[in-house]
Amino acid sequence: MRILIAPDSFKESLEALEVCCAIASGFRQIFSDANYTLLPMADGGEGTSAVLSYALGGRWKNVVVNDPLMRPITAKYLLLENKTAVIEIAQACGLHLLTSEERDPLITSSYGVGELIADALSEGAKRIIIGLGGSATNDAGLGMLMALGMRFYDDKGKPLTQGGSALANLKRIDNSKCHSKLLDTIFEVACDVTNPLCGSSGASVIFGPQKGGSSEQVALLDKALHRFATVSKQHGYPDCQNIAGAGAAGGLGFALMTFCAAHLTSGFETVAEAVRLEAHIANADLIITGEGRLDTQSAMGKVAGGISQLAKANGKPVIAICGSVDKLNTVQSTQFDVVMPSIQKIDTIDQIFKDAYSNVEATARNIAAAIKLGQDTT
Structure with missing residues (x-):
């Protein structure tokens, strides 16, 4: 399985490459033999x-x-x-x-x-x-x-x-x-x-x-x-x-x-063109993206929304792992195959930022385990 991991940064907690590494670490615990491509993304702002x-x-x-x-x-x-x-x-x-x-x-x-x-x-x-x-x-x-x-x-x-x-x-x-x-x-x-x-x-x-x-x-x-x-x-x-x-x-x-x-x-389009994002998507079996907060604005020039559109255009499944998710049903039904918030428990904002890496890693592992379970039972 060829997996493209292409998230934005999580503001105030993780750089985009750190998000990539956390997702890859979680998935590797279940799919150790998969082919992973880490492609940190940005939308023209900081990072x-x-x-x-x-x-x-x-x-x-x-x-x-x-x-x-x-x-x-x-x-x-x-x-x-x-x-x-x-x-x-x-x-x-x-x-x-x-x-x-x-x-x-x-x-x-x-x-x-x-x-x-x-x-x-x-x-x-x-x-x-x-x-x-x-x-x-x-x-x-x-x-x-x-x-x-x-x-x-x-x-x-x-x-x-x-x-x-x-x-x-x-x-x-x-x-x-x-x-x-x-x-x-x-x-x-x-x-x-x-x-x-x-x-x-x-x-x-x-x-x-x-x-x-x-x-x-x-x-x-x-x-x-x-x-x-x-x-x-x-x-x-x-x-x-x-x-x-x-x-x-x-x-x-x-x-x-x-x-x-x-x-x-x-x-987003400037960065996507520079890193040849669409070619990476075309070569992948599964695309995983994400950002700190996923909401209805994510489709308006943001990384996760842009990647989901390219993934859908290429007929590829796309998963979003985020810090938090607003209006889950609307976001999920229109853009992504799976949307998953990564915060594991109610805590102070400072502690949530501190635990961001481990939270994203754990969420990625659980998603991978669910995929593996589906494969084993079909």
Whole structure:
């Protein structure tokens, strides 16, 4: 039996490769002679670089960049052999880099993302895959563009400061010192967020509060980002503010489309293509996937839902092992042959995270034992 194990990470508890190993360990206790392929997956957010490194190799590059509050930190990105760089923006401007007291979307900056891009360009990258997700910023890529040589001025001719609120005073954009290699580079943005830049479903309103923004700050930021889009259009740049994904990562999607001619695509599809997922599925007898929480949103660009669709298209059975499962009957009947939550008992969330590996392993073993029992009794 050829078994493909291709889960996403379990947030705050297990990396995708750890989930693979736990499932494989449980199944091997029953099917020791099966042929196992471990293929950790991601949907373009945190962990995408690690998944691609596992599947494709490459080398990691550590770079000292500025964090969202312009403090030096060490971030890393992945360089692949085909002059491709893989950058996760959370490495440089992630929400996890700040304490809850430090969160302030008025001033946080994406400058470090631009520094990572500049370093990748200096390494000869001709194609840059950028994973959007987990940002602490709401500056629509202002900081990133500054780090790449662009200059922004207010109506008095003074350079703008860092942070999304500064965009409220934007009057002029100067690209004369923009990085020379920027427009010769292909940018592919892995993004499953469909929000526009501004408005009731825009970056500021939807994501600003989780980044520390009050209702007054959110309103200010929404106007500031709209100002950025307006001035950009006046300077001859394409009008990208209403394109799906423009509001991703505090408006970084907008900046990458507008100033870098980036193409936004499904994060899952980007990773699936890179690791040749469909070929692995076609070669397997059984597919096992999973994620930390399986619910009705799993079909909307998430790993487990995407894998189930490919498995069904290829006529292959698919099992989902998850931390928790919401609305089991709906999820199971529409996507999977078997759905199984892995939590073994009611406990504190910290203990559940701590026991995640053993819980997934035990669940996988029990599923394998049920399959074996079915085989023995037919």
